[in-house]
Amino acid sequence: MPEPANLKFLRRLVTVLTVVMIAGVVTxxxxxxxxxxxxxxxDLPESITLPAGVVAEAVTFGGDWIAVVAGDEILIYGAGDGALRQRIAVGGGAE
Structure with missing residues (x-):
């Protein structure tokens, strides 16, 4: 007895959907x-020496520099040698 057209369509649809689902999961x-x-x-230096009394609160990395946020200033160090390049004062007063 031949298979009804609706059943054949449904079987192919389920097969296609199964293949699509498997491809989606793999993706x-x-x-x-x-x-x-x-x-x-x-790349980080072996060590970075902070000035006396300075406590690091945050650190961020740039291309060839490392910034250490410490209280009301930002200390910029060289990424290769760890030498202090610059100290930037940040206004800590309330507005």
């Missing part, structure tokens, strides 16, 4: 693996 897993790989860290 999502692939993108997650690519995006969640460990980022490369910047």
């Amino acid at each position: 999502v897993i692939g993108l997650l693996v690519i995006r969640l790989q460990a980022p490369s860290l910047p």
